[in-house]
Amino acid sequence: MSIQVPFLNLRAINAQYQKELEKAAQRVIQSGWYLCGAELESFEAEFAAYCQTQYCVGVANGLDALTLTLQAWLEMGKLSKGDEVLVPANTYIASIMAISKNGLIPILVEPNPETFNIDVNMMAAHLTKRVKAVMVVHLYGQMSDMEAICAFSKENQLLVIEDAAQSHGATINGKKAGSFGEAAGFSFYPGKNLGALGDAGAITTDDAELAEVLRALRNYGSHERYKNLYLGSNSRLDEIQAAFLKVKLTYLDDEIASRRSIAQRYSTKINNPLVVLPKVENEESHVWHLFVVQLEHRNALQRHLQEHGVQCLIHYPIAPHHQEAYSELKGLKLPVSEALHNTVLSLPIDPTMSDSQVELVVKAVNSFTL
Amino acid sequence: MSIQVPFLNLRAINAQYQKELEKAAQRVIQSGWYLCGAELESFEAEFAAYCQTQYCVGVANGLDALTLTLQAWLEMGKLSKGDEVLVPANTYIASIMAISKNGLIPILVEPNPETFNIDVNMMAAHLTKRVKAVMVVHLYGQMSDMEAICAFSKENQLLVIEDAAQSHGATINGKKAGSFGEAAGFSFYPGKNLGALGDAGAITTDDAELAEVLRALRNYGSHERYKNLYLGSNSRLDEIQAAFLKVKLTYLDDEIASRRSIAQRYSTKINNPLVVLPKVENEESHVWHLFVVQLEHRNALQRHLQEHGVQCLIHYPIAPHHQEAYSELKGLKLPVSEALHNTVLSLPIDPTMSDSQVELVVKAVNSFTL
Ligand SMILES: Cc1ncc(COP(=O)(O)O)c(/C=N/[C@@H]2[C@@H](O)[C@@H](OP(=O)(O)OP(=O)(O)OC[C@H]3O[C@@H](n4cc(C)c(=O)[nH]c4=O)C[C@@H]3O)O[C@H](C)[C@H]2O)c1O
Ligand SMILES: Cc1ncc(COP(=O)(O)O)c(/C=N/[C@@H]2[C@@H](O)[C@@H](OP(=O)(O)OP(=O)(O)OC[C@H]3O[C@@H](n4cc(C)c(=O)[nH]c4=O)C[C@@H]3O)O[C@H](C)[C@H]2O)c1O
Numbered sequence: 001m002s003i004q005v006p007f008l009n010l011r012a013i014n015a016q017y018q019k020e021l022e023k024a025a026q027r028v029i030q031s032g033w034y035l036c037g038a039e040l041e042s043f044e045a046e047f048a049a050y051c052q053t054q055y056c057v058g059v060a061n062g063l064d065a066l067t068l069t070l071q072a073w074l075e076m077g078k079l080s081k082g083d084e085v086l087v088p089a090n091t092y093i094a095s096i097m098a099i100s101k102n103g104l105i106p107i108l109v110e111p112n113p114e115t116f117n118i119d120v121n122m123m124a125a126h127l128t129k130r131v132k133a134v135m136v137v138h139l140y141g142q143m144s145d146m147e148a149i150c151a152f153s154k155e156n157q158l159l160v161i162e163d164a165a166q167s168h169g170a171t172i173n174g175k176k177a178g179s180f181g182e183a184a185g186f187s188f189y190p191g192k193n194l195g196a197l198g199d200a201g202a203i204t205t206d207d208a209e210l211a212e213v214l215r216a217l218r219n220y221g222s223h224e225r226y227k228n229l230y231l232g233s234n235s236r237l238d239e240i241q242a243a244f245l246k247v248k249l250t251y252l253d254d255e256i257a258s259r260r261s262i263a264q265r266y267s268t269k270i271n272n273p274l275v276v277l278p279k280v281e282n283e284e285s286h287v288w289h290l291f292v293v294q295l296e297h298r299n300a301l302q303r304h305l306q307e308h309g310v311q312c313l314i315h316y317p318i319a320p321h322h323q324e325a326y327s328e329l330k331g332l333k334l335p336v337s338e339a340l341h342n343t344v345l346s347l348p349i350d351p352t353m354s355d356s357q358v359e360l361v362v363k364a365v366n367s368f369t370l
Numbered sequence: 371m372s373i374q375v376p377f378l379n380l381r382a383i384n385a386q387y388q389k390e391l392e393k394a395a396q397r398v399i400q401s402g403w404y405l406c407g408a409e410l411e412s413f414e415a416e417f418a419a420y421c422q423t424q425y426c427v428g429v430a431n432g433l434d435a436l437t438l439t440l441q442a443w444l445e446m447g448k449l450s451k452g453d454e455v456l457v458p459a460n461t462y463i464a465s466i467m468a469i470s471k472n473g474l475i476p477i478l479v480e481p482n483p484e485t486f487n488i489d490v491n492m493m494a495a496h497l498t499k500r501v502k503a504v505m506v507v508h509l510y511g512q513m514s515d516m517e518a519i520c521a522f523s524k525e526n527q528l529l530v531i532e533d534a535a536q537s538h539g540a541t542i543n544g545k546k547a548g549s550f551g552e553a554a555g556f557s558f559y560p561g562k563n564l565g566a567l568g569d570a571g572a573i574t575t576d577d578a579e580l581a582e583v584l585r586a587l588r589n590y591g592s593h594e595r596y597k598n599l600y601l602g603s604n605s606r607l608d609e610i611q612a613a614f615l616k617v618k619l620t621y622l623d624d625e626i627a628s629r630r631s632i633a634q635r636y637s638t639k640i641n642n643p644l645v646v647l648p649k650v651e652n653e654e655s656h657v658w659h660l661f662v663v664q665l666e667h668r669n670a671l672q673r674h675l676q677e678h679g680v681q682c683l684i685h686y687p688i689a690p691h692h693q694e695a696y697s698e699l700k701g702l703k704l705p706v707s708e709a710l711h712n713t714v715l716s717l718p719i720d721p722t723m724s725d726s727q728v729e730l731v732v733k734a735v736n737s738f739t740l
Binding site: 009011012014015018022023025026028029030031032033035060061062063064093097100101124171189190196197198199220221226227228229230231232233234235236238239240241281305314316317318320323324326 | 379380381382384385388391392395396398399400401402403404405430431432433434463464467468471538559560566567568569588591596597598599600601602603604605606608609610611682686687688689693694696
């Protein structure tokens with residue numbers, strides 16, 4: 001059957017803002033200034049304000065946002081090579097790569113199978129003197145238990161970095177994702193809730209020194225033209241992408257509201273006993289980047305939905321510790337994560353979905369039998 | 371005095387193609403596909419054809435083009451951590467960083483002070499069993515002596531990577547920059563002869579396996595969605611930048627012709643005995659990314675020109691081994707390089723310069739006295 005409900009209709013999402021996006025592009029093309037200029041500066045200010053942080057540093061993508069933050073802490077003497085960093089075992093592999101690429105050691109921590117997020121009790125179980133930081137991932141758009149995690153980290157003098165790639169705009173008691181840790185990495189990959197029209201990312205923080213080091217690290221390690229202090233990277237957020245992001249940021253809260261409305265309809269109307277729906281502790285803490293159900297017969301449901309024109313994805317089919325890139329971790333036993341990787345399925349969720357498309361997904365899921 | 375001749379008038383350069391660039395942007399915005407799609411694929415094919423190579427792999431920038439190529443050779447077992455790589459001592463620091471960032475050791479080799487490029491005789495002086503590769507940089511737009519370098523490298527089983535960031539379109543006997551080494555890294559930084567409207571870069575090569583590994587490395591180490599073979603990076607060339615580059619590639623040869631014409635006028639008309647003009651062995655081997663003169667009183671000339679409304683830059687004021695990022699190299703004695711860093715000055719060279727602007731520069735340089 002042809003696709004009735006695409007997993008994510010990015011073309012339709014951006015078509016809503018077509019005129020504004022074209023104007024933004026035109027403005028940047030004409031300006032003659034394409035990197036680290038006024039567009040980036042104003043986007044950084046707007047995104048920092050949105051996230052309730054003092055600083056925002058734009059970089060080339062979400063992986064770099066995490067990688068450069070950890071490198072900055074190494075340069076600042078807050079971390080040393082070989083230090084251990086707690087990170088959830090079930091996340092997009094980029095979170096873990098950011099740790100390894102800096103010569104730090106990722107310690108994979110099992111998640112809570114109901115929230116998909118890092119289990120604070122399990123964090124305690126992995127605590128040794130070698131652990132110096134924790135990277136929490138607000139997976140699928142739902143915030144981790146930041147109050148418990150921050151208390152635990154403070155008690156044990158751990159740095160906290162939030163991987164907020166999937167959770168722009170989520171809040172706990174009115175406090176935004178990206179404002180809890182010492183720093184947070186965001187991705188603006190096109191498919192994210194706040195997506196550029198190409199690769200982009202950012203770090204939010206209240207730490208002025210960290211922001212300053214990051215501004216050098218993204219620019220060949222240079223604060224000042226032709227002076228290089230660090231072995232840096234080239235990781236800049238293009239002016240044209242900053243201009244696009246400024247447009248899209250103004251619609252982010254509306255898009256989150258649409259996502260929440262779809263999630264609510266899924267949650268109330270999907271009643272197939274084979275399918276476990278996602279649990280949400282707190283409405284405002286979830287921005288529904290993904291709507292992820294669990295079931296033993298995940299592959300069969302994906303085929304069934306495909307036959308009904310509904311496109312699904314799996315986030316993610318292979319656990320990081322089973323990837324070839326992490327052969328040194330393959331001996332780990334992480335039963336909760338491993339089970340999740342075998343049972344999760346992401347239903348389409350997209351602010352431009354029509355009511356009838358939502359109905360179609362609900363019906364297709366409910367009609368699934370073994 | 372106000373600026374009469376800017377160093378590089380990127381706004382004017384891109385204004386020539388305004389309509390086409392806006393159309394390209396519009397096409398990509400509307401497409402709904404922003405990464406690793408049809409625009410990139412066709413740009414890669416066109417740029418490979420332009421460079422006379424089998425493959426082109428687009429990446430996020432020039433530094434990554436070099437860094438990922440060396441990483442690919444590490445992954446392929448062609449290099450090992452700790453191997454030494456010969457590289458010119460006077461280059462933009464990114465060339466050297468690409469080596470260090472991979473755990474390889476840069477061996478800084480003095481240039482020929484007349485061509486600014488790596489001195490083949492000095493390469494031989496640094497040859498030990500630990501040296502496994504050479505990175506040549508075609509500085510300022512002029513090709514290195516590739517016949518001698520390739521012969522030397524073949525004899526000594528060294529891999530050759532060309533840093534062609536400044537030399538798109540230069541040729542030796544009709545053979546293009548980027549087609550001599552096992553691989554070449556290009557930058558499409560906006561100010562380059564072929565410049566995007568943001569960051570972009572590429573690798574050219576005839577090695578199918580290398581191209582394949584690079585395609586994974588730029589994409590989180592993944593050839594196939596959700597399967598990660600390497601600790602890769604996120605280093606993609608955005609669709610919108612690929613679309614811009616396709617427009618600009620069609621004008622590259624015209625722009626090179628304009629640059630050559632300006633260089634020729636500078637070379638014939640500047641006759642200030644204090645100023646040493648760049649030496650060119652072969653017209654076609656120089657694409658005049660920069661027009662670099664040498665003189666003892668470089669700073670005084672820069673001020674003098676500034677007073678006459680002529681904007682100059684210095685490429686580069688500080689030698690890489692004197693940068694704080696390379697404190698471990700600060701003991702090196704590299705007199706040729708050090709002298710160059712104190713004596714070079716880049717005059718404006720830009721395909722949109724008017725005849726009267728060229729005259730103004732010539733007059734201003736010729737009127738300089740001590
Ligand atoms: C927790 C966490 N930390 C760090 C990161 C790293 O951030 P990054 O470096 O910015 O990628 C991620 C990234 N995370 C994502 C990851 O979740 C995964 O996301 P995905 O949903 O599998 O993405 P996808 O399938 O490529 O796109 C989703 C849909 O959108 C459609 N699409 C896509 C594109 C690009 C398009 O142009 N047009 C389209 O129509 C195709 C699909 O239907 O893969 C991406 C490459 C990563 O950026 C993360 O989740
Ligand atoms: C040999 C070699 N290897 C690897 C690399 C690394 O490649 P990369 O990672 O792609 O940078 C380089 C990069 N090389 C260049 C390097 O040569 C240097 O170039 P530069 O001439 O000093 O550049 P600039 O002063 O920023 O810009 C030149 C002029 O253009 C104006 N301009 C600039 C921009 C960006 C704009 O939007 N609008 C403008 O009007 C301002 C200036 O008048 O610094 C850059 C950041 C590097 O990309 C290299 O030379």
